[in-house]
Amino acid sequence: MNQPNDAAPVAAELERSAELARAKASRAQLLRTLGLAGGLIVLVVVINVFAHGSFLTPGNLTNVLRQITYNAILAVGQTFVIITAGIDLSVGSLIELTGVVMATFANAMPFGGAGLIAATLLVGLLVGCSAGLINALPVVKLNLPPFITTLAMMLMARGLAFKLAHGRPVPLNSNAFDGMGTGFLFEGLLKPLGLPGIPIAVLWMAAIVIVFSIVLTRTRFGRYVFAIGGNEEAARLAGINVGLAKTMVYVISGGCAAVAGLLYMARFASGSPNTGIGSELQSIAAVVVGGTSLMGGRGSIVGTFFGALLIGLLNNVMDLLNIESYTQEIALGAVILIAVIVDELRKRYLTR
Amino acid sequence: MTGIVKTFPGVRALDGVSLDVVAGEVHALVGENGAGKSTLMKILAGAQRADEGSIEIDGTPVDIDGPRAAEALGIGMIYQEFNLVPDLGVVENIVLGHEPQRGFWLDRREAAHRATAVLADLGIALPLGEPARRLSVAQQQMVEIAKALARKARLIVMDEPTAALTEREIDALFALIAKLTAAGVAVVYISHRLEELPRISNRITVIRDGRTIETRATRDLPQDELVRLMVGRSLDAHFPDLPPVPPDARVVLRVRGLASASGPHDVNLEVRAGEIVGLAGLVGAGRTEIVRAIAGADVPTAGSVEVGGKPVAVHGPHSAIEAGIAFITEDRKAQGLVLGMSVRENTTLAHLAAYAKNGFIDGRAESAITAREIEELRIRTPSGEQRVRNLSGGNQQKVVLAKWLIGDAAVYLFDEPTRGIDVGAKAEIYALMVELLRRGAGIVMVSSELPEVLGMSHRVLVVREGAIRAEFVRAEATPDRVMAAATGVSAAA
Numbered sequence: 001m002n003q004p005n006d007a008a009p010v011a012a013e014l015e016r017s018a019e020l021a022r023a024k025a026s027r028a029q030l031l032r033t034l035g036l037a038g039g040l041i042v043l044v045v046v047i048n049v050f051a052h053g054s055f056l057t058p059g060n061l062t063n064v065l066r067q068i069t070y071n072a073i074l075a076v077g078q079t080f081v082i083i084t085a086g087i088d089l090s091v092g093s094l095i096e097l098t099g100v101v102m103a104t105f106a107n108a109m110p111f112g113g114a115g116l117i118a119a120t121l122l123v124g125l126l127v128g129c130s131a132g133l134i135n136a137l138p139v140v141k142l143n144l145p146p147f148i149t150t151l152a153m154m155l156m157a158r159g160l161a162f163k164l165a166h167g168r169p170v171p172l173n174s175n176a177f178d179g180m181g182t183g184f185l186f187e188g189l190l191k192p193l194g195l196p197g198i199p200i201a202v203l204w205m206a207a208i209v210i211v212f213s214i215v216l217t218r219t220r221f222g223r224y225v226f227a228i229g230g231n232e233e234a235a236r237l238a239g240i241n242v243g244l245a246k247t248m249v250y251v252i253s254g255g256c257a258a259v260a261g262l263l264y265m266a267r268f269a270s271g272s273p274n275t276g277i278g279s280e281l282q283s284i285a286a287v288v289v290g291g292t293s294l295m296g297g298r299g300s301i302v303g304t305f306f307g308a309l310l311i312g313l314l315n316n317v318m319d320l321l322n323i324e325s326y327t328q329e330i331a332l333g334a335v336i337l338i339a340v341i342v343d344e345l346r347k348r349y350l351t352r
Numbered sequence: 353m354t355g356i357v358k359t360f361p362g363v364r365a366l367d368g369v370s371l372d373v374v375a376g377e378v379h380a381l382v383g384e385n386g387a388g389k390s391t392l393m394k395i396l397a398g399a400q401r402a403d404e405g406s407i408e409i410d411g412t413p414v415d416i417d418g419p420r421a422a423e424a425l426g427i428g429m430i431y432q433e434f435n436l437v438p439d440l441g442v443v444e445n446i447v448l449g450h451e452p453q454r455g456f457w458l459d460r461r462e463a464a465h466r467a468t469a470v471l472a473d474l475g476i477a478l479p480l481g482e483p484a485r486r487l488s489v490a491q492q493q494m495v496e497i498a499k500a501l502a503r504k505a506r507l508i509v510m511d512e513p514t515a516a517l518t519e520r521e522i523d524a525l526f527a528l529i530a531k532l533t534a535a536g537v538a539v540v541y542i543s544h545r546l547e548e549l550p551r552i553s554n555r556i557t558v559i560r561d562g563r564t565i566e567t568r569a570t571r572d573l574p575q576d577e578l579v580r581l582m583v584g585r586s587l588d589a590h591f592p593d594l595p596p597v598p599p600d601a602r603v604v605l606r607v608r609g610l611a612s613a614s615g616p617h618d619v620n621l622e623v624r625a626g627e628i629v630g631l632a633g634l635v636g637a638g639r640t641e642i643v644r645a646i647a648g649a650d651v652p653t654a655g656s657v658e659v660g661g662k663p664v665a666v667h668g669p670h671s672a673i674e675a676g677i678a679f680i681t682e683d684r685k686a687q688g689l690v691l692g693m694s695v696r697e698n699t700t701l702a703h704l705a706a707y708a709k710n711g712f713i714d715g716r717a718e719s720a721i722t723a724r725e726i727e728e729l730r731i732r733t734p735s736g737e738q739r740v741r742n743l744s745g746g747n748q749q750k751v752v753l754a755k756w757l758i759g760d761a762a763v764y765l766f767d768e769p770t771r772g773i774d775v776g777a778k779a780e781i782y783a784l785m786v787e788l789l790r791r792g793a794g795i796v797m798v799s800s801e802l803p804e805v806l807g808m809s810h811r812v813l814v815v816r817e818g819a820i821r822a823e824f825v826r827a828e829a830t831p832d833r834v835m836a837a838a839t840g841v842s843a844a845a
Contacts, residue, residue, distance in 0.1 A: 219711045220704045227701055230690035237649055237687055238702035238755070239673040297692045 051320040068312035074283035077256030080249040085296025086146040090153035091257040092279035096161040098261035103170040103271030124258035132254025136247040161273035169272040181266030213301035229296030367562035380553035397429040398422035428500025438485035443467040490521035591807035604794035610655035612645035615818040623794035630809030638818035647679035648672035676762035688752040696722040696736040725754035746777035
């Protein structure tokens with residue numbers, strides 16, 4: 001190839017303007033983060049004054065973390081699905097179905113302790129992942145919209161949970177799950193700091209967030225998830241097994257619902273067929289507030305975690321301020337809308 | 353348009369471009385890919401806003417702040433990818449956004465009346481009831497032109513209008529353009545096919561690196577000088593010399609009796625190491641469908657494929673890639689790239705297993721191979737982390753090539769490898785194909801540009817109605833023979 005020599009200054013020019021653009025982008029990012037953090041601090045202080053100091057206590061903040069556990073775990077699975085440009089409406093019902101099945105199973109087992117927890121989790125995962133598989137097959141094989149298949153699963157799983165539980169909660173006989181539901185770790189260590197310890201359920205959440213964040217950002221499977229959401233046909237022609245990867249995301253989502261179901265069951269010492277109503281929408285809200293695009297191809301687990309945290313803080317604050325639940329729903333809806341608008345405007349500013 | 357400036361992250365796309373167009377002329381706008389033609393036109397159409405500069409129409413400064421504003425000012429755009437609603441009919445598409453109403457209800461009769469009036473003025477006949485997706489590319493283009501005229505456009509911008517047309521359709525288009533200009537409509541004509549400019553344009557403006565280089569009457573601007581102005585250097589021969597295929601070269605690809613649901617049937621072909629086999633034919637003849645079946649993009653329903661003497665069970669893209677078949681698709685945006693991903697992520701997408709251990713991606717190895725490909729293919733990008741969306745068409749095409757080159761395939765299937773890219777990048781891609789031959793690969797190339805097929809193939813196979821109808825060795829492949837076989841004239845004679 002004959003090399004044109006005037007390409008060099010052009011390249012240098014490009015390099016320079018790219019540098020400027022990157023600097024501009026990172027400045028914008030920094031400003032945004034600083035602005036957000038500053039705003040949050042002011043807000044938190046103001047809220048704390050209004051709530052007579054009950055908000056900024058270690059006990060309350062720990063409580064918030066525990067409250068968001070279920071939603072954060074559901075939202076991790078939901079993030080995978082949404083990055084492939086899909087959606088999973090069945091996760092709320094799957095909390096219920098897996099909870100009822102696991103409680104019934106645990107009651108029938110003659111043994112207790114860690115063995116029972118492991119066996120119960122396994123059964124829950126089997127149910128959750130199978131449901132995910134059933135969600136995925138029509139999507140993958142017949143190209144049906146996931147909105148419909150998971151909506152159908154939502155109805156079927158809830159109905160099945162009610163049927164199996166005869167319409168009422170299944171109380172746990174064993175006390176093997178008490179630690180997982182209400183226990184703390186590192187109590188002695190954290191006492192001097194005024195903390196009650198870290199709830200065991202929060203550790204489960206942390207593990208799931210970290211593991212799946214690594215899966216999404218560092219593995220081939222994670223890369224394929226983004227590629228499928230960005231351009232499914234290009235992914236297919238690159239030899240990626242699109243069907244398998246899409247199946248996997250629904251299975252992961254079902255599995256996350258099973259873990260959330262286990263923690264729920266442990267917390268309330270029963271498997272209940274109506275605890276998950278609306279959870280699917282809460283998880284979608286956390287994903288979207290966390291910056292994942294519903295169009296697919298873009299998103300992160302860490303973002304989703306902060307989305308769930310933001311929603312949890314908001315709920316908690318409004319509880320502390322004695323705001324009635326109807327008003328809370330209005331506020332929550334408004335926050336979701338504002339969050340996605342701000343995200344969109346930020347994207348436009350950055351690509352300008 | 354005067355002194356237009358527009359910057360994107362990492363790229364100063366326009367750096368003071370000026371352009372003037374007078375009524376009734378065809379004004380060609382040429383430049384290499386990435387020179388800024390498309391950006392300039394998007395600003396004119398209101399799809400993007402200029403950072404600096406001014407636009408005047410009939411001497412009055414105007415502010416084009418959106419597509420509606422552009423439309424109100426009489427500016428019509430015909431993009432390379434059409435903007436028709438696939439499931440609406442011809443009439444509905446022509447009146448789209450300006451549906452005549454009687455009170456609250458749509459006035460179908462008035463809509464049909466308006467659409468047919470425009471079509472009659474243009475002297476073209478279209479199946480009015482058909483949904484747009486059933487029309488040929490040329491027919492869709494006519495609908496776009498009619499749509500612009502129905503909105504009283506006085507300036508129509510056409511972006512690569514002939515890229516997907518056959519010779520006969522191009523003649524029809526040029527006749528149509530002549531009618532438009534006779535009626536006082538100005539046309540801005542963007543094209544990479546320099547040889548058609550003397551036929552169609554009155555003046556030519558050359559832009560390069562976001563700046564206006566020259567505006568001149570077409571007759572005062574000979575072809576070689578035009579090329580020199582575009583690239584800023586002179587380019588000699590269009591096509592490189594193809595190294596001869598050694599007589600004992602082994603067969604790298606053998607296809608027997610191949611068929612697929614999308615049309616191809618009983619396709620037989622052989623490609624030897626170091627050989628380029630060109631697939632010629634009219635648009636819609638089934639050339640793309642043949643290479644898609646070989647590559648597993650469409651699953652073959654019959655026949656066999658052998659790579660390097662070994663049979664390959666093609667039941668999807670993955671099995672073809674494993675066997676050493678690389679498929680460079682014709683539509684890089686829809687099929688070749690994940691636009692929201694970086695150059696690095698796109699480069700390794702088809703061979704990620706080689707850059708991962710136990711499922712975990714080795715980021716350093718990935719960055720290293722990407723840096724090497726950027727260097728070798730001279731991809732103009734700030735870095736491997738740039739999103740492919742922000743690159744120009746020619747550079748996007750190079751990323752697609754990088755994606756397949758890192759796999760060292762035995763057979764490369766190129767589908768329209770140089771569509772919509774500039775002279776300089778074309779030459780680079782041809783040189784790269786020769787390099788692949790030296791490495792012992794075999795190439796099948798589909799191209800709608802006859803000179804390209806004739807200039808870049810050792811053998812030419814002519815496809816018509818989903819099957820191979822004729823074969824010419826390079827010395828015998830003349831334009832008239834190939835065209836005769838492609839249109840079926842010789843069979844009738």
